[in-house]
Amino acid sequence: MKNITLNLFLLLLFSHSVRAQWTLVWADEFNTDGRPDPKNWKFEQGFVRNQELQWYQPENAYCRNGMLIIEGKREQKPNPNYKPNSTNWKESRPTIDYTAASLQTRGLHEWQYGRFEMRGRIDARPGLWPAFWTLGVQGEWPSNGEIDIMEYYRGMLLANFAWGTDQRYKAKWDDLKKPLTEFNDPEWSKKFHVWRMDWDEKSIKLYVDDQLLNEVDLEETYNGDQERKNPFRQPHYLLLNLAIGGMNGGDPSATQFPSRYEVDYVRVYQKK
Template sequence: MTITKAQDKGSNGSYELVWSDEFDKDGAPDTANWQFEKGFVRNHELQWYQPENAYCKDGKLIIEARNEHVLNPGYLAESTDWRTNRKYIDYTSASLNTAHAKKWLYGRMVMRARIDTAAGLWPAFWTLGEKGQWPSNGEIDIMEYYRGKLLANIACGTNTAYKAKWYSNTTPIKNLKGKNWSKHFHTWRMDWDSTAISLFVDDSLLNRVELKDLVNQDGTEINPFKQPHYILVNLALGGDNGGNPSHTTFPRKYEIDYIRVYQKKD
């Protein structure tokens, strides 16, 4: 798809479009852009990630959460690992990322999407740094939703492995304009340069953190936001933060109209 000036809401005189996926071709997502996570992955979440739950239709990427009851192929009866001690998979969904294909240092990242805010759902649009162990590689949650609130988060490392220093702001959905807010598409944006990271929804600032405050607190003096990051989009369920989906009817959809990346002109 050729993006017209009228359609291009992310650029201005100082930015130019360097990458996008408009999801215009029906079928599986473009593997030149996206790869899939598989299985139980993080945060004690309930869903089993699999490629079958992501597809493009009518110009949108659909990530679909389903209520399914199948055997966990990795099940180990005596295991103490949450990934392998569950005999059954009760939910499936999808998680996609650009780690194998596309990474960027600084720029403007934009997603137009409609998120489902039913109980237990945990959709996200985020980035991770290409090098380092989490969270010392850096995490930016441009959009994260669970339990009635939007989150705009940035995390760097501490002197304890796998313990993040979070810079987080939350916004209750009920405080956003319109009683049917979640029924509509909205635009999330990150502006990231060598001085700060700013996170927006529909052009309203949700969070801003200066890069000088994001140095890993482990004595290395590494700033994980001065390295390239890749994009992730996923729809999780339950787990550490997502809430209880047991009274939610399925399937449920996270609908993404486009994802675009801009960088400043030389």
């Protein structure tokens, strides 16, 4: 019994010591009802990437009862950028059939290394593609580096890293796909969970509820072009978004809308 008590004490002491290394440097707790704080977040607008079905607009994101709510809706309106003969997918659609929101800290807040946490609840129904991720501030994708701390689609939770190759716009991926069924909890997607990234100059580790999902050694993430920069040794900014359909999101046609991606907080810690 004494050994068990001693081991518990040492574990608690170690846990406290680990936490004591980190200092909170930025957070949004979403405690003020209304629009998200413009000092923290900017919005992407329109059709943006991956041939996704949603039109991003600020009005689909709001704070209520201590939560950021990103709402996906099925609603039809004219595409203001429509060009009948265009081969560009952003212009060839005559109508907008879904709307959602994408928030980012780009140009407002950026960080190099630290612990990044998001507590949230995702909607795991078909066609929905919520994410919490980062992009590097310098360079074009993927040579700027992408870190998917949380991404979900088609029944799978993803934890990914992407960086540049010797071909422009072609990424090198280190990805992890974990089916939700592996959590052995049919109510998993109805609950709040904590996604975390621990990032330093040597490695990046991605977790959900303290379970390690994926990690990468930063000696393996140099871009494959002539510059050979390492995109994970530069500042990154955060993104929170709800995508619908597109290249990976699946078919939302049988899903009832609105859909909600709820975020309790986003916090960034750095070493003292």
